[in-house]
Structure formats: structure tokens, C-alpha cells
Amino acid sequence: MPKLSYAKALNRALSDEMARDPSVFVMGEDIHLALTQTTTGLLDRFGPQRVVQTPLSEQGFTNFATGAAMAGRRPVVEYQIPFLLLLVIEQIANQANKFALMSGGQTRVPVTYLLPGTGWRPGWGAQHSDQPYSVFAHLGVKTVIPATPTDAYGLLTTAIRDDDPVMVFAPMPALGIREDVDYADLAPIPLGVGLVRRAGTDVTVVAVGHLVHDALAVAEELAGEVSVEVFDPRSLYPFDWAGLAASLERTGRLVVFDDSNRSCGLAGEILATAAEEMRLDAAPKRVTRPDGAVVIGCAPGLDLAVQPSRAQLTNAIRAVLKS
Template sequence: MPKLSYLKALNRALGDEMDRDESVFVLGEDMNFALTNVTAGFLDRFGPDRVVEVPLTEQGFTNFATGAAMAGRRPVVEFQIPFLLLLVFEQITNQANKFLLMSGGQRSVPVTYLMPAAGWRAGWGAQHSDQPYSLFAHMGVKTVLPATPTDAYGLLTTAIRDDDPVVFFGPLAALPVREDVDYADLGPIPLGKGRVHRAGTDVTVVALGHLVHEALAVAEELADEASIEVWDPRSVYPFDWAGLAESVARTGRLVVFDDSNRACGMGAEVLATAAEEMRLTAPPKRVTRPDGAIVGAVPELDVALQPDRAQLAEAIRAVLKSPGW
């Protein structure tokens, strides 16, 4: 069975959708050079009218994509660095995402904002290492965060076909992941549908993005101590609250593993909703970056800010040992 890498899954999904629907096109900086490999081979395959090289003006080409979508096209805008999404936060959240309502349902804005390398990497520095998916979820923008190549293929396909704006985060640490796949089985995956990667009965670990793979490793390491369920929301907005409730009903205990800052992050939201609406037998815990964490340019210091396996194992053991509420 062939193996599919995360980056190849993005390349394949985008290419398949451009083959399927002539209204789909991709634009961004350095598209012709395919620096992220997402658009590798596309210039020769689809030509410059559908692989559009743009000037260094993020606000300008993001608004251009909004206009193109309103005119009947389906743009995919690639951003190479996470902070670029913050430069266009207003264009996405306050314009594209609200225009269907503001136009009384007359104009949808089917734009996909593709961020194929989000998160920390040694040497990237303070402005390149963010994970701002919580911000878009907070503003009610459809936001996806797949952990595996097959999920990346399916969710990018769904995002491109969706009539609303969708922000797609491809975690940098997940890009090397490879997966056995039958290409005939690849297809769209609905937004708001989580996935159980490992079944368990003692504690639910909600892991986001690349941390799914770290959680699976910890679950294996602690297999003699506890039966750990690893649950992946896949999309952070809409969030599969029903799926999480089913998992928590099986285990009664909850730990969230989230690569964003502690305050106002997805970890906080998951814990709050679970505490309000689900039956927990012990207080839940979260493992995140610290409050107000700012990644710099010193790898040794940056590593200390990243949620890791040791922290997750400690949180799991604490929840399991808790006497309850």
C-alpha cells in the first residue's frame, strides 16, 4: 500500500479540486516557485491564470480573493507564515466571514485560507511560530486543524467546496507524517466531526493538530497504567461537542493537549464546556503553552514553552489519581 505524506496530501487535494472544478484557483506569494511544495507542478499543470503570483501585499490579495469569491470563483489563498494571517485578520473575520449575512444571503464567500506550516520550529523566531487557530474559532470562522495526511486531504477538499470562508491550519510538526493509504478511499471529511485515534476507558485526551501523535505515543507509554482514549476534534470551529461528550461518557476524565497559549485558548474552551455540559468524575486538566508565551529566537528557551509528552503524562496521572470532585 502506498504511503501518503502530509504535504503530498495537500498537494493532491488541491490539484484534485482544481481538476474537478474550474472555478478553483490558488494565489499567494511565491506560487510559481512552490516554496512550501503545496503547489509543486501546478504552474505547468494549470497555467498562470489559475496559479496566481501576487505582490507582497497580504491585505490586498486577501481582499482580492473575497471579490473573486463573490464573483463566482473559489480561491485558495496560501500563507507561508502564521503571522501573515494576523495581518489579514480583519479581512477574513470582519469582511469575508460576515458578507453572507450583510448581503442578506445574496453573496457567499467561498475562500479557503491555507496555512501549511503553523507552529514552532527552531530558528523561526517570534513572528513565525504562532498557532492562532483559537482566534479564528473565537470569531466564528470555520477553522480546521488536521493531524494526519488522510484528514488533511479530506478536510482541505471539504474546505474548498464549502460556501463559507474556511481557515486551514497544517501544523508544521505534522508535515513529515506519512500514512498508508488507498487512494480510492480518499474523499471529503465533514467539518465538525472528531476522530478517535485510540480507544480507551480511563481518561480522554483531547489532542489538537500535531499533538495527536505525541498523545498517541504517551498513551502507548502509559498503557500499563491506564487505558487512554486519544480524541482529535480535527476542526476547532465547528467543534464536535457531541463526539467529545461520547468519549467523556466512556472515560469520565479529561485532559486537553493544546499547542496554543493557556489564556483564552482552545484548551480553556474545551475544559469549560466539558465542565458545564458533561459528566466528569474528576477535575480536568490542560497542557498548553504558558500564558502570554512569546517564542523568540533561542531554541533552548523556545523548547521550554512547548507542551510536551512529559507534561501530558504528568497531567494524565494527576487526573487518574484525583479523588474526584
């Protein structure tokens, strides 16, 4: 069975959707060079009319994508680094994401915003190390963060076919992950449907993005001590609250493992909703970056120290079991 890498899965999804639907095209800065490897080979196959290299004007080409979508195209906009999204929140959240409502459903804006390298890696720097997915989920923009190559393919495919704007965050630490696949089994994955990656009975760990793999490793290490269920939401907005509630009915305890800042982050929302609406037999815990972590991103040693770790997750699991 062939192995599929995360980056290749994104590339394959783009290629398959461009071949299936001539209205799909990709655009971004230096996209002809395929610096992130997600657009490798697309220029040769589809030409410069459908693989569009943009000027260094994020606000300009993001609005261009909105107009193209309103005119019947399905653009995929690639942003190489996450801080660029902070320049275009207005264009995405306040314009593209509201046109359908403002037009009474007469106008759809099927744009996919692809971030093929979000989050931390050594030496990535303060301005490149953000995980801003919770911002867009908060603003009501459909947001997904695949953990595996199969999910990267399936969720990106679904995003491209969706008639609304969709954010696709591909975490930097996940890009090298490979898995055995049967290419015939690759298929779209619905938004808002989470997945239990490992069944358990004592505690539910909700792990976001690449941290799914760390959570599975911790669950295996603690197997003789505690039965850990690992829940991967896959889609952050809409979120699979029913799937999480079903998991907590089995375990009654909750830890959230999230690579974004603590205050006003996704982990806090998951804990709050679980506390309001679901079965909890003990106070829940969250393992995240500390507040303001990104401001030290230029110091690699300090940057590494603020990343949520397996050791922190282990301690949190043990703490909820004692409470």
C-alpha cells in the same frame, strides 16, 4: 500500498479540486516557486491564470480573494507563515466571513485560507511560531487543523467546496508525517466531526493537530497503567461537542493537549464546555504553551522549553486519575 505524506496530501487535494472545478484557483506570495511544496507542479499543469503569484500585500490580495469568491470563483489563499494572518484578521473575520449574513444569504464567499506551516520548529523565530487557530475559531470562522495526511486531504477538499470562508491550519511538525493509503479511499471529511484515534476507558485526551501523534505515543507508553482515549477534534469551529461528550461518558476524566497559549486558548474553552455540559468525575487538566510564550521565540533553547511535551501530558493524565 503507497505512502502519502502530509505535504503531498495538501498538494493532491489542490490538484484534484482544480481539475474537478475550473472555478478553483490558488494564489499567494512566491507560489510559483512552491516553497512550501503544497503547490508543486500546479503551475505547469494549470498555468498562471489559476496559480496566481501575488505581490507582497497581504491585505490587498486577501480582499482580492473575497471579491473573486463573490464573483463566482473559489480561491485558495496560501500564507507561508502564520503571523501574516494577524495582518488580515479584518479582511477574513469582519468582511469575508460576514458577507453571507449581511446579504441575507444572497452572497457567498467560498475562500479557503491555507497555512501549510504553522507552529513551532527549531529556529523558526518569534514572529513565525504562533498557532493563531483559536483566534479565528473565537471569531466564528470555520477552522480545521488536520493531524494526518488523510485528514489533510479530506479537510482541505471539504474547505474548498464549502460556500463559506474556511481556515486550514497545517502544523509544521506534521508536514513530514506519512501514512499508507489507498488513493481510491481519499475523500472529503465533513466539518465538525471528530475522531477517536484510540479507544480507552479511564481518561480522554483531546489532542489538537500534530499533538495527536504525541498523545498516541503517551497512551501507548501508559497502556499498562491507564487506558487512555485519544480524541482528535479535527475541526475546531464547528467543534464536535457531541463526540467529546460521548467520549467523556466512557471515561469521566479529561486532559486537553494544545499547542497554543494557555489564556483565552482553545484548551480553556474545551475544559469550560466540558465542565458545564458533560460528565466529569474529576477536575480536568490542560497542557499548553504558557502565556506569552511566543515572545521568547528568538531563543531556540527557550522556545523548545515552552512547547507542550509528552512528559507534561503524562503528568497531567496521572494527576486527573488521582483526583
